[in-house]
Amino acid sequence: MLFFPEPLPPFVPQPQPHPTDILGRPKIPRISEDHKHQPSKDDFVAYAGGAAMVILTVAAVVTYSNIFNPKKHDDHHKAASHKEHHAPEPAAPPPAKSSHSEEKPCCDEAKCNEKKEEEKPCCDAEKCKEEKKECKEDCKKSDCKKEEGKSEEKQHHDNEKPSTSGSGSGATEDEPKSSSSEGKAHSEKIPDHVPYLMIGGGTASYYAAIAVRGKEAEAKVLIIGDEPSVPYNRPPLSKELWWYADPKSRDTLEYINVSGKRRDIFLESDGWFVPTGEISKASHGGVSLLKNHRVKRIDTKSKKVHLDDGRTIRYDKLLIATGGRPRKLKELQNADGLVRKKIVYLRDVPDYQKLEDICNESDTKRITEIGDGLLGTELAYSIKRKYPKLDVHQVIKGSGNLPNILPKELSELAKFELESNGVKIHSNAKIQGAESGKDGRAILKVSGEDLESDAIVVAIGIEPNVKLAKDAGLKIDPENGGILADSELQAAEDVYVAGDVASYEDSRLGRRRAEHWNHAEITGRLAGANMTGTKTKFWYQGMFFTKLASKLHVSAVGQTDSKLDTVAVCSKESEKQGGAKKCVVFYKEKDGKLVGVLMLNMFGPAIDVARRLIDDKVKVTSPTELAKLFPLYEAETPEKEDQKKEEK
Amino acid sequence: MSSGKDDERVFGKHETFYLTDDEFWSDIKDPYIEKLAKMEPEEVYPSNNPGSTLPDGSINFECHCVGHLVASPCGYEFRQALNCQKTAKDDEMEEGKCADELMNFMECVMRTNCFKSNNDDEKDKDSKEPAKS
Numbered sequence: 001m002l003f004f005p006e007p008l009p010p011f012v013p014q015p016q017p018h019p020t021d022i023l024g025r026p027k028i029p030r031i032s033e034d035h036k037h038q039p040s041k042d043d044f045v046a047y048a049g050g051a052a053m054v055i056l057t058v059a060a061v062v063t064y065s066n067i068f069n070p071k072k073h074d075d076h077h078k079a080a081s082h083k084e085h086h087a088p089e090p091a092a093p094p095p096a097k098s099s100h101s102e103e104k105p106c107c108d109e110a111k112c113n114e115k116k117e118e119e120k121p122c123c124d125a126e127k128c129k130e131e132k133k134e135c136k137e138d139c140k141k142s143d144c145k146k147e148e149g150k151s152e153e154k155q156h157h158d159n160e161k162p163s164t165s166g167s168g169s170g171a172t173e174d175e176p177k178s179s180s181s182e183g184k185a186h187s188e189k190i191p192d193h194v195p196y197l198m199i200g201g202g203t204a205s206y207y208a209a210i211a212v213r214g215k216e217a218e219a220k221v222l223i224i225g226d227e228p229s230v231p232y233n234r235p236p237l238s239k240e241l242w243w244y245a246d247p248k249s250r251d252t253l254e255y256i257n258v259s260g261k262r263r264d265i266f267l268e269s270d271g272w273f274v275p276t277g278e279i280s281k282a283s284h285g286g287v288s289l290l291k292n293h294r295v296k297r298i299d300t301k302s303k304k305v306h307l308d309d310g311r312t313i314r315y316d317k318l319l320i321a322t323g324g325r326p327r328k329l330k331e332l333q334n335a336d337g338l339v340r341k342k343i344v345y346l347r348d349v350p351d352y353q354k355l356e357d358i359c360n361e362s363d364t365k366r367i368t369e370i371g372d373g374l375l376g377t378e379l380a381y382s383i384k385r386k387y388p389k390l391d392v393h394q395v396i397k398g399s400g401n402l403p404n405i406l407p408k409e410l411s412e413l414a415k416f417e418l419e420s421n422g423v424k425i426h427s428n429a430k431i432q433g434a435e436s437g438k439d440g441r442a443i444l445k446v447s448g449e450d451l452e453s454d455a456i457v458v459a460i461g462i463e464p465n466v467k468l469a470k471d472a473g474l475k476i477d478p479e480n481g482g483i484l485a486d487s488e489l490q491a492a493e494d495v496y497v498a499g500d501v502a503s504y505e506d507s508r509l510g511r512r513r514a515e516h517w518n519h520a521e522i523t524g525r526l527a528g529a530n531m532t533g534t535k536t537k538f539w540y541q542g543m544f545f546t547k548l549a550s551k552l553h554v555s556a557v558g559q560t561d562s563k564l565d566t567v568a569v570c571s572k573e574s575e576k577q578g579g580a581k582k583c584v585v586f587y588k589e590k591d592g593k594l595v596g597v598l599m600l601n602m603f604g605p606a607i608d609v610a611r612r613l614i615d616d617k618v619k620v621t622s623p624t625e626l627a628k629l630f631p632l633y634e635a636e637t638p639e640k641e642d643q644k645k646e647e648k
Numbered sequence: 649m650s651s652g653k654d655d656e657r658v659f660g661k662h663e664t665f666y667l668t669d670d671e672f673w674s675d676i677k678d679p680y681i682e683k684l685a686k687m688e689p690e691e692v693y694p695s696n697n698p699g700s701t702l703p704d705g706s707i708n709f710e711c712h713c714v715g716h717l718v719a720s721p722c723g724y725e726f727r728q729a730l731n732c733q734k735t736a737k738d739d740e741m742e743e744g745k746c747a748d749e750l751m752n753f754m755e756c757v758m759r760t761n762c763f764k765s766n767n768d769d770e771k772d773k774d775s776k777e778p779a780k781s
Contacts, residue, residue: 213719214710217727264764271761274721284724398657407662522696529710540696565660572666583664605689612684612693624665625678629685633672 189277190290190313194222196531197305197315199295199468201225203233203517204321204499204524206267209287211528218285219532222276222313224305226294227348230273232265235517237352238375239547241265242382250356253349265349298472300492317494317531320469320483321524324462324500324515329370331431332458338436344457346379358455359387368444368453370431372396372403376459377414377548380423383457388422393453395426395446401548405556407566407585410600417549426451462515464501477503482513487537489527496531498523506538508615509559509595516544541614543607551580557607558596558614560587567620569627570600584630592619599630606630707734720763722756729753 196212198205201223209221225231236255240263244255254264274286297306304314326345335343344355358364367390369380376394384392394401400411401418415425432445437452444451466483470476474491475484482503485491489504497504499520503513519542529536543557570583580601587596594617597610609629620626676682684692697712707730709718717726732746757763 210715210719211710213723214715217709217718217724266764268716268720269762269764272716272720272763274760282721284721286721286723287719403657403659408659409662409664525696562657562659566662568662568664570664570666571672572668605692608689608693609684615693616680618680622678623663624667624671625676625681627665627667628672628676629681632667633669 188275188290190307190311191220191222191276191280191288193314194220194279194288195316196221196319197313197317198223198319198321199298199305200319200321200323200499201227201231201289201291202321202323202499203231203267203520204323204502204527205319206231207521207524208319208321208496208498208528208531211525212532213285213287215529215532215534216285218283220279220282220285221287222279222290223273223287224290224293224295224307226292228292229266229349230270230289230291231267232349233267233517234265234347236265237349238346238378238382241352241356242386243547245386250353250360295468298468298495300472300474300495303494315494317496319496319498319527319531320474320491320501321497321499321520321527322465322468322501324464326458327461327463329431329458329460331433332456335434335442336436338440339434339442339456342442342453342455344455346375346457346459355383355455355457359383359390361454364390364454366391366393366441366451366453367455367457368393368395368451369457369459370395370444371457371459371461372398372401373459373461374402374405374544374546376457377401377418378546379457379459381418381421381548384422391424392422393424393426393451394418395429395431395444395451397429399427401425402554403562405554405560405562405598407562407568410568410583410585411562413581414548414552417552420551421549462500464513466501469497469501477511477513479503479511480513488530488535489523489538490530496527498527502527504538508617509541512559514542516542518542518544541611551601553580553601553603554598555602555607556596556598557610558587558594560585560596560598564588564595565590567623569623569630569632571632573633582632584627584632586620586623586626588620592621593617594620594626597630602631604631707731721760722753722762725749725753725756 196209196219198208198221202225205223205225209223212219212221223231232253236253240255240257241249241253244257246254246256249255252264253266254262257263272287273289274282276288276290279286279288294308295305296308298304298318298320299306300318302314303316303318304312305318306312326347328345332339332343342358344351344358346352346355355367359367367383367387369376369383369392371377372394380392380394383390396403396415398411399415400406400408401414403411406414415427419425426446426449429446432447434442434444434456437443441452441454442456444453444456464481464483466476466481469483469491474495476482477484480503483491483497483501485497485502485504487505487507489496489498489502491497500513500515502523503511504523506512522540522542523538526536526538526540541557543555545553545555547553564587566585566587568583568585570581582602583600584602584606585598585600586594587598589595594613597607597613599606599610606629613626613629618626676685698708698710700708700711700713702708707714707727709727714726714730717723720726729746729749729752732749733741736745
């Protein structure tokens with residue numbers, strides 16, 4: 001198998017002491033033995049002064065920081081060590097909370113009133129009354145179970161790292177699969193009002209917050225996320241954590257990147273976020289993060305959101321960046337409990353950890369991946385790359401991989417490349433169901449064949465989380481399923497959208513919704529800036545990059561839908577020399593104008609060239625001429641020219 | 649990736665062309681393509697990163713290069729320190745100008761513990777991370 005070479009940390013030779021200097025003269029001894037140079041009284045006073053300064057500095061650091069406080073470590077570090085003391089619980093799904101919700105209501109009115117007053121003293125009698133009423137309503141709806149609430153709260157305090165107990169198979173938009181805050185005591189104070197409120201603790205909200213603070217130096221931002229950690233990058237969960245991992249990566253979530261530098265997936269440390277109880281009083285503002293919470297309802301008229309624990313927060317500007325959840329495979333919905341434990345829908349950290357744990361088990365033999373898209377194909381490659389001894393199967397419904405993006409011919413090439421990397425692909429396959437086998441493995445029934453599997457990884461797309469917006473009266477795009485917004489990403493007065501859920505007007509390519517990391521960053525920044533009053537229309541096209549096999553790097557920008565007519569221009573020589581096939585694919589509108597560009601095994605700044613060509617509405621009349629703008633061949637070097645002459 | 653439905657995939661019309669090394673390096677006939685080919689990469693398309701300096705020469709705090717510093721709880725102190733440094737002359741800096749601003753920033757960073765220390769270098773938050781569906 002051919003992989004990209006993994007760079008090792010550079011070796012830096014240490015200088016050796018030598019008796020002579022560079023000119024061959026004997027070196028002057030570093031410590032003179034001449035009595036003239038012996039320290040005098042003045043020197044000792046200076047030493048004492050220096051020591052006093054060191055002590056004062058250390059005292060100041062201890063006083064003004066918590067640097068020596070053993071509790072100060074970032075959540076993920078704390079959680080990593082926490083993990084070591086507890087047996088992993090990879091497969092135990094949390095009890096389905098919703099199923100008990102109506103059986104054991106336990107919130108009482110008095111407690112509700114008490115809490116409301118404790119957390120948010122009301123000055124306005126009418127408002128107070130209204131809030132109490134809402135609290136009671138929320139209490140009635142919630143499934144707060146005293147005992148579970150207590151244990152969940154404890155877990156929240158003890159382990160703020162993404163939970164490892166998520167099954168990944170039972171979550172819906174309304175039922176978070178990780179720990180829910182419903183029914184537990186309010187463990188953290190929250191502001192009554194915040195100027196900028198962002199729902200969703202992912203990439204889009206993070207970059208929106210960055211943009212807001214870039215525009216307004218003292219802006220106050222609150223991000224509400226339902227995960228127990230700070231925002232993190234999801235791409236490494238199917239890429240770098242498999243490709244560049246060390247033995248501890250599963251717990252540290254760290255990897256060594258291509259430049260040889262250690263990275264983790266988290267976007268910031270915990271200290272970067274102002275505690276939620278302090279944001280109101282923070283004189284120069286900041287970004288605050290409310291973890292483990294969901295917004296249950298948005299009231300756009302009174303500009304207020306209702307949290308899952310009954311509390312409310314007023315806002316001036318709101319961002320909805322609720323992301324998406326994995327689409328469920330209906331053929332596996334009725335599978336028995338044992339099979340369900342073997343199913344992984346990879347979306348978040350616990351999903352990644354569950355999959356790693358299965359791959360690491362000594363008796364694991366086969367992982368079966370269902371789905372022909374980017375995530376599924378990427379994962380099949382990544383698992384095989386990290387665990388070459390495992391039997392990795394991929395079940396796809398057509399004749400090739402990435403059929404929604406790649407033209408048929410290249411889609412089949414992708415399949416071939418993956419197979420060359422050791423992934424066994426079942427094409428044109430029909431999934432008929434799954435049942436548990438004798439030895440505890442799951443048996444996936446595919447086109448009449450039984451695939452005994454230790455894990456069934458399902459990656460068949462994302463369903464945008466739009467219920468909250470829909471319930472708030474915002475319009476949903478009937479075509480792409482996103483929240484309908486204008487070209488400035490505004491969905492309603494003072495309400496903006498970004499990331500996976502945003503259906504926005506692209507002045508060049510029409511109405512769109514996209515689910516890529518770079519797109520979440522771009523729309524996040526744009527929505528954040530527009531929330532401060534900048535009225536910028538969407539203009540910068542997001543790109544995506546992936547590696548699906550050792551000879552299959554894909555990067556693309558614009559509308560790359562295989563339903564469009566396409567023209568590929570490929571290099572002839574690269575394949576002959578055993579190299580990766582290099583191609584540039586042009587995607588055309590009906591009138592022949594370019595709307596998207598995809599590059600196979602090509603790198604460099606060509607993505608910006610593609611952005612320019614799309615903006616300029618170039619007609620793909622002479623594709624071989626257009627292809628000269630893309631690095632199908634390396635630039636001529638003197639060595640290459642000499643080599644050519646010799647050949648002639 | 650646009651949302652993939654369970655329907656049968658209908659591919660658009662597709663054509664493939666091949667270029668040899670010589671054909672690829674042959675002269676570009678189309679003047680528009682030739683113009684683009686001669687441009688520096690940064691001229692071809694504007695970046696969505698606005699850069700570190702505003703037209704009046706002052707610091708652009710919207711630059712992606714300082715995004716995570718500006719948005720941090722010490723963002724205000726960071727702005728004060730950087731603005732002071734930008735306007736101060738070399739000899740003024742030597743005399744200790746901006747020391748208070750820098751100390752305020754450092755004090756804030758230590759108090760809030762707002763920047764990661766587990767990495768062996770400072771992360772470039774705004775570099776384009778590989779993206780996926």
